[in-house]
Amino acid sequence: MTETDETTGPPVTLIDAIDMSKLDPKFREKIKSMPNGEALAACFACSTCTAACPTANMWKFKPHQLIRMILLGMREEVLSSNEIWLCLTCYECQERCPQKVRVTDIFFDCKNLAAEEGNIPANVLALAKELLTKGQLYTVTADWEREDMGLEPEVPGLSVEAIKRILKDTRTKKLVGGEE
């Protein structure tokens, strides 16, 4: 686990009372219907995922808690949490789950739902805009380096139009809006 200098307070367990009126019983079904969400309910809260996570020690909600929160229907808390965006997508949790819950993939599903509701970190939204308007994440700035290595100056075979065309009909366009 990566070490932090500051020790932020507990809770190791969820100590705040859960407001039952805010629970969304359909949330778990929604996640189960999303890519690789099928095994969600198999979680028996052993917290192996949390033990495997290199950064969970800095999270307010640990991976096993997030899975539990999904099962309980705590939609708002999960989808507005920073944790889902801080996931390294390293798959250490998912690989170790004894119940074959695809934890990392489920966090991808959560991020998609959060994005749909407009919950997306500014820098990630900036990447969405980059893809929609430029059609690539990196642009050649030092073509002399490529030429030094005997390569053609531009990225070979790359179509920036194809991705712009596709993403204009998907959520990316909705997220970026009319600012392109």
Place this chain on the structure above:
Amino acid sequence: MVVKSKLPTYNLYIGCSVPVNYPNYEAAMLKVAQAFDMELIYLEDVACCGSPNLRAFDYMGWMTVNARTLAIADKNGYDIVTPCNGCFASLKDVYHHLKHDDETRTKINKTLKKEGLEFKGTAKPRHFVEALYHDIGIDEIKKKITKPLDGVGIAIHYGCHLLRPADVTEFKPEYLQELVEATGASVVEYPLWKQCCGATVLPVDEDLAIRLARDKLKSMKEAGAVFATVVCPACGNQLDLQQLGLKESYGEIYNLPVLVYPQILGLALGMDDEEVGLGMNRVPANPILDHLSD
């Protein structure tokens, strides 16, 4: 008896990070491929894979973009190779998903039809080093080594998306380990070998990303690594370039040269430092030349 009548041929998906940030990786890979008579054809008219970031906020967009690339490769049917773990993960994950989910495949193919394309799943996405391992093989590689390394300790950073999820990536750590050993180097085992380099979290929490890179470098150094190797431009940024950042933010100097695997193999095959672009590595990598036998 089967007679190998033609070169092993592949579609090359170069992505956007390798050609932009690591032309030395691209060139070293091309030269290594040439040394083993692997024919790499750059895929034409293909889009950026979007990285795990696109997957995070627009799953369907990410699927469609990568299914389109797979469908373009299906036209000639040759397997796709890529030098980037991010591209590999995107292509392999989408390939896996479409192979196992008829409903989504039908939906995606409906969209692709507008582009005159169809995902058939004949061209398999693979990491370049996996193609080297399986299609060329360790024995053939060893035969061509003319300047073996002198047993110097190299730490391998595989990168998360090369190894996991294992049922999707189908890549075993042994592949890269044996490839490194084939050059004459020894593989340094270190406790954090599986841990993430932190690249994915860079846009959300830069300090955390830096700390993760630091953990890795520390773990490698403490285990006695003299060099490190990566097979991904994002991991390369975190472990090589980030060493400059660590000097500023933590006042720590690691001085651990990080080479992409084709650079190490290329040198052992007798290529010179310029051919594999050693001068472009951020932490000077020239000390590796002292470990090559004549």
